[in-house]
Amino acid sequence: MTDQPEPRSGLLDIMAYRGGVADAPGFTAPIKLSSNENCFGAPQSAIDALIEETSRLERYPDGGALRLREALAAKHDLPVDQIVCGCGSDELLQLLGRSYLNAGDEVLFSAHGFLTYKLIALQNEAVPVMVPEDDLCANVSRMLEAVTERTRIVFVANPNNPTGYMMPKDDLYRLHAGLPEDVLLVVDTAYAEYVDDAAYSCGMELVRNHKNVLTTRTFSKVYGLAGLRIGWAYCPEQVAAVLNRVRSPFNANRPAQAAAIAALQDDAFVARSAAHVQKWRPWLSEEISKTGIRVYSSAGNFILMGLGNAEKADAAEQFLMKKGLILRGMRGFGLPGFLRLTIGLDEENQAFAKGLAEFMAS
Numbered sequence: 001m002t003d004q005p006e007p008r009s010g011l012l013d014i015m016a017y018r019g020g021v022a023d024a025p026g027f028t029a030p031i032k033l034s035s036n037e038n039c040f041g042a043p044q045s046a047i048d049a050l051i052e053e054t055s056r057l058e059r060y061p062d063g064g065a066l067r068l069r070e071a072l073a074a075k076h077d078l079p080v081d082q083i084v085c086g087c088g089s090d091e092l093l094q095l096l097g098r099s100y101l102n103a104g105d106e107v108l109f110s111a112h113g114f115l116t117y118k119l120i121a122l123q124n125e126a127v128p129v130m131v132p133e134d135d136l137c138a139n140v141s142r143m144l145e146a147v148t149e150r151t152r153i154v155f156v157a158n159p160n161n162p163t164g165y166m167m168p169k170d171d172l173y174r175l176h177a178g179l180p181e182d183v184l185l186v187v188d189t190a191y192a193e194y195v196d197d198a199a200y201s202c203g204m205e206l207v208r209n210h211k212n213v214l215t216t217r218t219f220s221k222v223y224g225l226a227g228l229r230i231g232w233a234y235c236p237e238q239v240a241a242v243l244n245r246v247r248s249p250f251n252a253n254r255p256a257q258a259a260a261i262a263a264l265q266d267d268a269f270v271a272r273s274a275a276h277v278q279k280w281r282p283w284l285s286e287e288i289s290k291t292g293i294r295v296y297s298s299a300g301n302f303i304l305m306g307l308g309n310a311e312k313a314d315a316a317e318q319f320l321m322k323k324g325l326i327l328r329g330m331r332g333f334g335l336p337g338f339l340r341l342t343i344g345l346d347e348e349n350q351a352f353a354k355g356l357a358e359f360m361a362s
Helices: 044-056 066-076 088-100 115-123 140-145 169-177 204-209 237-246 254-264 267-290 310-321 346-361
Strands: 083-086 106-110 127-131 151-157 184-188 213-218 231-234 294-296 302-306 338-342
Touching (some): 083 237, 088 151, 169 184, 169 204, 267 294
Parallel strands (some): 106 151, 151 184, 184 213
Antiparallel strands (some): 083 231, 213 231, 294 302
């Protein structure tokens, strides 16, 4: 017996997720390049919609997010009833774990997939199965070999955070084709809008034709609404029915829904944001490579760089921090010798390149 309430067994052994650092000592306005946020902020149309909603904060939101789902359906040519909205796509991923996992089940993902996947498994007393990669690239053959009769969910982040790896459409389709029909494939596509590769698929075609695959999206990245926590999933009908039973009745708040609807119509903002990343991603990759640091190919709005060892990566992170440049150390992702850089504004990218060159020369 204990003298206080005890949580479910194993929960306190889970390492809590921590977001990117936001402050640099001595700087009132540091350059934050640690959280893969949109460097342009949010579209003005979304800000205006948010401000308008502040006059109605006493009203509950639409519990079914119907107007937002209708806007998404029209935008992507999808059935309204197969769209579920949530408090960021993270919430929807969590709900899938609560809905489809039992103790002892297995959750499969590549070794350096998004950290949330492991947390979802552990929170539901399931077993995380982290499949070894080839030079930080997912290996579909190896993933299929790791599937067992206990596998219930397979997570694929495409593009993947933190590695930036993009799984080609052929590989994604081969992975799905090799899974038993009772295994759920979750294609997490938070960075889809930044991809400019004809070989890419966000998985929507798979969802249209199969009952064991869904894809999640977010307004946090290219739409610049990370602070509002709004995301969505396109699911088979029976999966949508399950999610609508387990989600909170008002899991997408009123201002977030209004801002998302407005942002969804701002094609110019999305195009500008994607074009900016596609311009600076190769420039930054080249500047980093010039210093002798290895750059990993990325399809997102960020770049992963390998510095060789943990001490050097830590030293680079601290050196840049002292210049007001905040990057993301990768120790928590199981990559202690790496740093991740979010692509920022023109002057921010240039300041980073200069700072990194100075570090390597010091």
